[in-house]
Amino acid sequence: MTSTSSDDKTEVGSVFISNYPPYSQWNAEALEDVRTRMQSPPANDNPLGLYLHIPFCRKRCKFCYFKVFTDVNAGEVQRYVDALCDEISMVSKLPVMGNRPFRFVYFGGGTPSFLSPKQLTKLADRLHEHITWDGAEEVTFECEPGTLSETKVKTLREKLGVTRLSLGVENFNDALLEENGRAHLSKQVFAAWEWIEAANFPNVNIDLIAGMVGETWDNWRDNIRRTIEMSPESVTIYQMELPFNTIYSKDMLGNKTESPVAPWQTKRDWVDFAFDELIAAGYKVSSGYTLVKDTGKVNFSYRDNLWRGADLIATGIASFGHVHGVHYQNLPHMNEYLETVEAGNLPLGRGYVPTPHQSLVRELILLLKRGFVERDYFQEKFGADILTQWREVWDRYVEQGLAEIHDDQIRLTREGLLRVDSLLPAFFEPEHQNVRYT
Numbered sequence: 001m002t003s004t005s006s007d008d009k010t011e012v013g014s015v016f017i018s019n020y021p022p023y024s025q026w027n028a029e030a031l032e033d034v035r036t037r038m039q040s041p042p043a044n045d046n047p048l049g050l051y052l053h054i055p056f057c058r059k060r061c062k063f064c065y066f067k068v069f070t071d072v073n074a075g076e077v078q079r080y081v082d083a084l085c086d087e088i089s090m091v092s093k094l095p096v097m098g099n100r101p102f103r104f105v106y107f108g109g110g111t112p113s114f115l116s117p118k119q120l121t122k123l124a125d126r127l128h129e130h131i132t133w134d135g136a137e138e139v140t141f142e143c144e145p146g147t148l149s150e151t152k153v154k155t156l157r158e159k160l161g162v163t164r165l166s167l168g169v170e171n172f173n174d175a176l177l178e179e180n181g182r183a184h185l186s187k188q189v190f191a192a193w194e195w196i197e198a199a200n201f202p203n204v205n206i207d208l209i210a211g212m213v214g215e216t217w218d219n220w221r222d223n224i225r226r227t228i229e230m231s232p233e234s235v236t237i238y239q240m241e242l243p244f245n246t247i248y249s250k251d252m253l254g255n256k257t258e259s260p261v262a263p264w265q266t267k268r269d270w271v272d273f274a275f276d277e278l279i280a281a282g283y284k285v286s287s288g289y290t291l292v293k294d295t296g297k298v299n300f301s302y303r304d305n306l307w308r309g310a311d312l313i314a315t316g317i318a319s320f321g322h323v324h325g326v327h328y329q330n331l332p333h334m335n336e337y338l339e340t341v342e343a344g345n346l347p348l349g350r351g352y353v354p355t356p357h358q359s360l361v362r363e364l365i366l367l368l369k370r371g372f373v374e375r376d377y378f379q380e381k382f383g384a385d386i387l388t389q390w391r392e393v394w395d396r397y398v399e400q401g402l403a404e405i406h407d408d409q410i411r412l413t414r415e416g417l418l419r420v421d422s423l424l425p426a427f428f429e430p431e432h433q434n435v436r437y438t
């Protein structure tokens with residue numbers, strides 16, 4: 001794993017942490033346990049969510065590390081959507097579902113908005129034969145600006161019941177968008193924005209990336225000014241990282257070239273500036289990456305439930321899920337995924353059965369991304385005092401000006417929050433500290 005000490009270059013490696021133990025430790029042997037747990041009813045009222053992966057994009061961004069396919073034809077898309085519906089029909093009958101309604105639903109990608117209004121309507125109709133998300137408190141849908149049309153935006157709101165539309169703006173500068181291989185230009189953001197505002201989604205989020213290739217201070221200031229002008233309910237800012245499988249990473253490793261991405265300290269300075277500007281405009285910090293305009297109006301059901309150990313049924317190629325305390329990931333290759341589902345089987349690829357201690361670490365590191373953790377919460381749920389258990393780590397972070405210890409809460413300072421992912425491996429078990437993350 002790349003270290004992110006202050007003046008570090010952005011080298012190849014995964015920095016963003018989304019689960020524990022590291023994905024590299026998951027294996028096919030654990031699937032027997034995963035299947036057994038899926039066949040038993042839920043133990044309690046743990047909230048339930050659904051993730052659907054749509055792996056298609058118009059173009060592959062040069063910094064993208066997700067499972068995506070470009071240049072697909074209509075027949076291939078339809079075969080995938082059919083398989084996804086069949087998979088959901090299978091999971092809807094699993095005993096682990098119990099009678100729980102879906103509290104949150106997340107259409108992620110790739111680019112879910114790659115699908116046409118007709119395909120989306122058909123998908124919703126077919127899914128509704130097996131499941132409903134009418135009562136869900138949050139239905140998120142990721143969109144690439146250039147794929148949207150007025151009809152599609154209306155379909156999302158009216159037909160799919162989307163409550164949270166997340167728009168991948170990333171940057172407003174056309175030269176940067178092009179350089180980084182984005183499929184859209186800024187004029188498509190502004191066109192989409194009118195349709196989005198007219199459709200009245202309870203929550204619209206804008207994604208930005210600090211550190212796109214070619215980024216400068218002047219341009220970054222302009223990005224933040226435009227973001228504030230648009231006034232979305234929430235803004236998510238990721239610091240550009242270069243995991244192993246991005247186009248930029250392959251170029252760096254293959255041609256032994258220098259990193260084209262700004263150093264970590266510069267990216268943190270950009271995010272720090274963005275936080276200050278957004279706070280001045282009335283936003284509140286909601287995690288190391290996200291600011292929210294009205295905390296009374298927007299709750300992050302997917303994020304907060306998942307970070308607290310909710311069950312997440314993952315569907316689609318290479319998706320990650322979590323049920324009954326165990327992790328799993330679907331098959332990552334298209335043919336294998338399709339053939340397995342078409343043969344009537346769940347497309348499980350690998351899994352992991354965490355020990356109780358590993359479940360504690362998982363929640364601790366994920367919840368710390370909000371910028372604070374509460375001792376009582378962990379005491380009640382895991383019978384563990386996170387302060388004494390990791391005293392040395394906390395003391396070190398306090399000494400470095402990254403954390404503060406209060407009565408019940410341990411809080412990260414702004415400095416700590418801006419580098420939260422690099423603070424998390426210290427809580428890992430020793431055998432997981434220096435392994436590859438993904």
Ligand SMILES: C[S@@+](CC[C@H](N)C(=O)[O-])C[C@H]1O[C@@H](n2cnc3c(N)ncnc32)[C@H](O)[C@@H]1O
Pocket residue numbers: 057063064065066109110111112142143144145167168169170207208209238239240241242243246
């Ligand atoms: C899975 S992508 C889906 C976005 C959608 N495909 C689009 O084109 O707008 C979700 C978000 O991850 C972020 N992201 C993707 N690659 C990244 C990278 N290498 N470093 C940091 N953030 C990244 C981007 O902000 C992106 O909007």
